[in-house]
Amino acid sequence: MTADLMIGTDLAAEMVAKAAERAKALQEKYGVQPCLATVLVGDDPASATYVRMKQNRSKKAGIGSRSVVMPAETTTDELVAEIRKLSEDPEVHGILLQHPVPAQIDERAAFEAIDPGKDVDGVTMLSFAAMAFGDPGFRSATPGGIMRLLEAYDVPLEGAHAVVIGRSPILGKPAGMLLLASNATVTYAHSRTRDLPELVRTADVVIAAVGKANFVRGDWLKPGAVVVDAGYNEGNVGDVHFEEASQVARLITPVPGGVGPMTIALLLEQTVDAAEAQLG
């Protein structure tokens, strides 16, 4: 094992501690606790776990949470109406719709029902465009968390070749746009990419965001590459074959303990940002 670890746990704890201080200051100044509304549709146990984890962390940070749970057979209209209500509710400062939603729902329509000022998970079209254009705004939580991790570990991005594997609207696409805004040369790779291993071998920074266990292999990596594993598959396994990759990479995120805590920390930080903007 040659790679150093990029660990998110301590850094995330610091971020959450700072958010907690700011939440306390808001409470003292306005008598209002920042509040994150979580919306969970259906009974996927993993999603339920994620939401519970986010609520627990919120509580520790002095952020209140409003929990909305809707049945698996919820329609798009019902979900949109519920999210609109939260968007209009002055007691709610941030809204998180847990991804994925059941297949009959138009997830984009649901995301777009989130007031842009409460989009603390960075999922709306406006938030995406702001990330792409380098404008201020809420970052998608996982890509934004990844950027904070790369900054904390002083990973040079300017002129570096970053290969993002995966192109989902809330993970791969915004991750690439944020890297581009940091002046990396960015390649989007995906299921139709030809000779993915050869392409990945040209990368200084690899972002794995495919949702397939142990997908990225050690011999796909350039020696000394920086590897960020945004995957989280059954059995606590990432998208990168960790044992192989850590023989070749210079820096690598473990799963769990790498990207995951940063995602939640950024969500909470952005919830406090939203509350400050709405109360101030």
Add this chain to the structure above:
Amino acid sequence: MTADLMIGTDLAAEMVAKAAERAKALQEKYGVQPCLATVLVGDDPASATYVRMKQNRSKKAGIGSRSVVMPAETTTDELVAEIRKLSEDPEVHGILLQHPVPAQIDERAAFEAIDPGKDVDGVTMLSFAAMAFGDPGFRSATPGGIMRLLEAYDVPLEGAHAVVIGRSPILGKPAGMLLLASNATVTYAHSRTRDLPELVRTADVVIAAVGKANFVRGDWLKPGAVVVDAGYNEGNVGDVHFEEASQVARLITPVPGGVGPMTIALLLEQTVDAAEAQLG
């Protein structure tokens, strides 16, 4: 010279003829002529020429135009107010703000004052996100025109490596997103990219959108590459060194006569789309 030319002229003329038929049908059905408002700020002669050209083509297509010309010292607030008026005017179906605007103006704020339903030049954040997410919506005129040209010339995009040189919000960035939606592997290159020639040599499709005359050289190209020149520099010169590149490429756009006519054709087509949606 080995490359075949990808010529936009005839294809654009066909698109405009179809748009003209649809404009005529709208006139007959509703007694209303589709109307494109053009907004020109300042006295840059090239911008004035572009706007005039777009108005002339509109006229030939049976699309009315409303011309707004504002002085070079216009403020952001003044421009935003003018564009808001056009956004609210039921007689205006599409709005084009000629890029670039004078330096003191916040161009993004001006673009965002365009009603999304009238954004026929595809410059708003919502239009950008729709392109990125593969949703229906107005395409940025030049990238959208490039895609139509690539389709017309049967350029295979799925799995192809497309290198986009340039990352502006209305050209390079949306071009990359549209290529990604067509399942190309997409690399964004720019001024900070290291060893650009070597990177470009890995491209099956090259989109040059840098605004530097003769910037992309022949020996940067993979033999058989498809080269799209979206540049238009002083003296009718593109971003690609045409003589060198046409010795190596399989297909290449001439400047002028390649991308330019497609840009205007898409603008007119989208103006009729907008009028249909607003009148229907």
